[in-house]
Amino acid sequence: MNKEQRESGAAFSAKNAGAEAKESVVTPPQQSSETQLYRRPVGATPRRRAIPEGLWTKCRRCGELIFDKELEANLKICTHCEYLFPLGAKDRIRSIVEAGTFVEMDEEMTSVDVLEFPDYPNKLKKNQEKTGMKDAVITGVGDLLHHKIAIAVMDFSFNGGSMGSVVGEKLTRLIERGTKERLPVIIFASSGGARMYEGMFSLMQMAKTCGALAYHGKERLAFISVLTDPTMAGVMASFASVGDLILAEPSARIGFAGPRVIRDTTQSDLPEGFQTAEFLEQRGLIDAIVPRKEMKDRLAYYLDFVGSQNKATA
Numbered sequence: 001m002n003k004e005q006r007e008s009g010a011a012f013s014a015k016n017a018g019a020e021a022k023e024s025v026v027t028p029p030q031q032s033s034e035t036q037l038y039r040r041p042v043g044a045t046p047r048r049r050a051i052p053e054g055l056w057t058k059c060r061r062c063g064e065l066i067f068d069k070e071l072e073a074n075l076k077i078c079t080h081c082e083y084l085f086p087l088g089a090k091d092r093i094r095s096i097v098e099a100g101t102f103v104e105m106d107e108e109m110t111s112v113d114v115l116e117f118p119d120y121p122n123k124l125k126k127n128q129e130k131t132g133m134k135d136a137v138i139t140g141v142g143d144l145l146h147h148k149i150a151i152a153v154m155d156f157s158f159n160g161g162s163m164g165s166v167v168g169e170k171l172t173r174l175i176e177r178g179t180k181e182r183l184p185v186i187i188f189a190s191s192g193g194a195r196m197y198e199g200m201f202s203l204m205q206m207a208k209t210c211g212a213l214a215y216h217g218k219e220r221l222a223f224i225s226v227l228t229d230p231t232m233a234g235v236m237a238s239f240a241s242v243g244d245l246i247l248a249e250p251s252a253r254i255g256f257a258g259p260r261v262i263r264d265t266t267q268s269d270l271p272e273g274f275q276t277a278e279f280l281e282q283r284g285l286i287d288a289i290v291p292r293k294e295m296k297d298r299l300a301y302y303l304d305f306v307g308s309q310n311k312a313t314a
């Protein structure tokens with residue numbers, strides 16, 4: 001091969017190499033099926049993103065996300081639709097009783113598995129670890145503005161706020177102390193009813209608490225019952241419904257049996273809003289529906305009206 005042929009061949013190779021390089025830039029290589037982006041099929045529902053725990057809470061009514069610290073500062077009330085989230089017993093007491101004045105009663109009292117109900121001790125232990133409480137109610141004495149009161153708050157997160165021997169005993173002791181020291185009694189109820197794990201011993205608490213309140217009433221001392229969501233069955237059929245004043249939070253579910261049981265038993269349709277606080281207020285069972293943020297001031301106003309005999313010390 002002579003010199004001219006070698007030069008022309010090199011030029012041709014260089015020309016083709018440039019063309020190939022140029023073509024590879026303009027036309028991208030075909031992607032494999034593994035590297036292609038996933039496209040959701042038409043009509044498929046999008047995947048839900050998990051909400052991180054401890055930061056945000058999704059409202060059960062409007063679906064909005066609420067910052068947990070903002071929700072706690074607002075007494076567990078949705079800032080968008082005013083939905084009331086469950087308020088724990090300790091948080092409820094802090095919202096009602098003056099700081100540093102609450103003295104708890106019978107703090108270490110715990111339930112005993114008298115009937116040897118299967119797995120009951122384990123359920124109690126799990127509820128105690130979850131709530132930091134020994135049972136479903138906290139009782140004690142404290143100051144509400146210028147009134148000294150005996151107060152009890154039930155917590156639905158402890159086994160559905162069910163009333164067993166400990167709940168009934170703690171409530172009875174609180175009422176008896178209120179009678180002895182001539183204090184008004186305020187009970188915030190939140191319960192699914194009597195505790196089935198304790199059988200008839202839980203049903204006996206209905207009569208025991210009402211008996212203590214009867215003696216309290218004979219001394220012309222006030223008892224204010226506050227019904228929160230939900231207040232049902234044996235609790236509603238006993239002490240929760242015998243208050244001198246019966247208050248409720250907005251939209252609270254209140255009744256004895258559930259709507260499905262009543263519907264199946266009566267074989268009839270239930271009216272709209274059945275077993276809500278608003279429905280029962282219209283029919284005279286509830287004296288007033290009080291918003292959560294107004295509860296403390298309204299309770300003080302009612303105690304002024306009924307005449308609290310013991311004033312809180314400044």
